[in-house]
Amino acid sequence: MRSSMPSPISQAKASATKTDVHTKASLKEVGAAVVATAMTAMLASNALAQDVLLGASDGSLAFVPNEFSVSSGDKIVFKNNAGFPHNVVFDEDEIPQGVDASAISMSEEDLLNAPGETYSVTLTEKGSYTFYCSPHQGAGMVGKVTVK
Numbered sequence: 001m002r003s004s005m006p007s008p009i010s011q012a013k014a015s016a017t018k019t020d021v022h023t024k025a026s027l028k029e030v031g032a033a034v035v036a037t038a039m040t041a042m043l044a045s046n047a048l049a050q051d052v053l054l055g056a057s058d059g060s061l062a063f064v065p066n067e068f069s070v071s072s073g074d075k076i077v078f079k080n081n082a083g084f085p086h087n088v089v090f091d092e093d094e095i096p097q098g099v100d101a102s103a104i105s106m107s108e109e110d111l112l113n114a115p116g117e118t119y120s121v122t123l124t125e126k127g128s129y130t131f132y133c134s135p136h137q138g139a140g141m142v143g144k145v146t147v148k
Contacts, residue, residue, distance in 0.1 A: 049075040052143070054112065054133060055082030061136040063143035072126055072147055078112075078119045085111035086133045086141075088119050094130030096147075108134045123147045 048071065053064040059082065070076060078088045087110060092101035104121050106112075112119060123129060126147050133141040 049077055050145075052076060052078045053081040054078055054086040054088070054141075055080065055084055057081065061133070061139045061141045063131075063133070063141060066143040067145075068143075069146040069148055070123065072124050073122060075120055075122050076145065078121075080112040080115055080117045083115060085113045085135055087111050087135070088121070088131055089134050091130045091132065094128070094144075096125045096127030096129070099125050099127075099129075104129075105131075111135070 050068060050070050052068070056062045056064050061084070063078075064081070078086075080086050087106040087108065089105045089108060090099075090101045095101055095104075104123065106119055123145065124147070129145045129147065131143050131145070
C-alpha cells in the first residue's frame with residue numbers, strides 16, 4: 001500500500017521551487033530599487049551649475065562671464081581665479097522684490113583670498129540680479145544674472 005505522505009525527494013523539490021520563486025521575487029525587488037536609485041541620482045544631477053570666475057585670466061578685475069542666465073534652482077559657483085581678494089554681493093536695489101540680498105550675498109568682510117576658493121548660491125526667484133565685488137566695484141567688477 002502506498003502512503004499518502006510525500007517522499008523526502010518530492011518535499012525537497014517543492015521546497016526548492018518555493019525558494020526559487022522567493023529568490024526571483026527578491027531579485028526583482030532589488031533590481032527595481034537599484035533602477036529607482038539610479039534614476040533619482042540622474043535627475044538630481046540634471047540640476048545645472050553655472051561657473052563664474054572672479055578675475056579674468058588676463059588679470060583684469062571682472063566676473064567671467066559678467067552677464068548670464070540660469071534656470072530657477074540652478075547653482076551658481078563663483079570661483080576666485082586670481083590672487084586678489086574678492087567677494088560676491090547682490091545689490092539690494094537690483095534684485096527681484098521680496099528677495100533678501102543678505103541671504104544670497106557674502107558679507108562685505110568675508111573674502112575669497114586664494115585662487116580656487118569658491119562661493120555658491122542657488123537663486124529660485126525669477127528676475128534679474130545685479131551683483132558686484134565690493135573691493136573692486138569701483139573698478140567695474142559688476143555682473144548680472146537673469147533667472148528664468
